[in-house]
Amino acid sequence: MTHDPRPFGRLLTAMVTPFAPDGSLDLEGAARLAAYLVDEQRNDALVISGTTGESPTTTDAEKDVLLRTVIEAVGDRARVLAGVGTNNTAHTIELAQAAEKAGAHGLLVVTPYYSKPPQAGVERHFRAVADATDLPIMVYDIPHRAGTAIATETMCRLAGHERIVAVKDAKGDLVASSQVLARTGLAYYSGDDAATLPLLSIGGVGLVGTSTHFTGRLAKDMIEAWERGDTAAALALHRAALPLFTGIFRTQGVMLVKAGLNALGRPAGVVRSPLVDATDEELNQLRQDAAAAGIVL
Template structure:
């Protein structure tokens, strides 16, 4: 007999960091944004979407475009899914400005990445995240990704941040399950795997779900894996984990947005080109993506 785990899931179980569809000339495609958001919620089973994350090419979108993206997605799916706005920058003042803009646009929560490149000390991270949390009324998911930002959010810092009522969870891409375990043992933060392939291992130490990239295509199956583990069907969850590994890892053979947009285009869904300095997928990369999908039992039309 199994018993389903009882844990807080402030943004559900399955979250996709959505790409931002562009027109052929590189402009923002707001109609495509709404159609893709609808597909991800209604067909892929997402409980929430992250808009303006790295997958959404946030380094190349303007502040006005970021606000327009949030408004468009809230209008399309905000009645049946949470919309989280990525607002993190390496400037606290700018991050707060983006947070206020996202709140005004109707976002249900914020994703705030560790300030990147300037490598602040832990005292600076504590001040930065607290300032953002104090500036709005929205719940915050911290994004811990030291291989991009250059600085981890250390365990003691995370435990201290967990005391703030609006800091409710972590998108965990640190790749350190020991550190994750210590934070979960000492706080009530909701942890979401920020690395598709480590979702099942993260669930084993107390995570509640995923903020994914391959979940543009694997949403229903990934959700089944999460729910199987939660009800005690570890063997079933492991079988799904193994089945999905080719896409969990394959979309990162190059920068994830590039291959997600290529796969969406194959399926006739809104995507468009990537913005420089990214480059669109090559024919060989698209062929490999098809092979990875087929290995998972999924197909991309020729």
């Protein structure tokens, strides 16, 4: 099935969820952070309540008010996707329908994690969610977290659903991704910042990033350079950003993103348990990685 080649633009950031010092939701901070990511870091869209948004530790009510706040903050300047994936199909459908009511422009749905369903269960899960709303879906394939990879044949079958239009690809298997790209119209977005340029080279269209809280402009320039055929410039930008593309994952990305944002005086705050705030040593290393990429934290 033929889809929009870039249904969510080129650059998306999986936004952290700002919390107050007491761990409560910081909605005013979320609005300011969303505006910064769109207006200063050049994001075409934001993903709210993904793993980087600490979705396992936010309530359904918090997810709803956060989504509404971000949609209002960015207006028509960017699209907003809601992370609704869980390992319970019924709960995922509830979150998807709530996101649609809140005005989301799309859904990010991760492979059901921990339960390790067979491929038949994986396919049924995604189809059930896709049938539950009118929103376009980005499937999130991240086997090192979910415990289950989406098989090539499964992905190709899912591509036949009119609302399954994109993939956030964190599988780390360019051959498998290339096979799906050759057989479907799915839009492939890198789910690993450092793998963006390699994915573009086999037909990918963009990035759903984590380091892009800081590297957004670099990443956008890299993607645009590739698209206009300036492969040398794209490679130079990839290499320039690489220290922070990779450094943001020295520990859990959200911990380092929040540490970096806090250092810049931008909204972020604490992380919720079971995560812990980054140490001074971790922040210092992040600053070194950022400096190597030409970014001051």
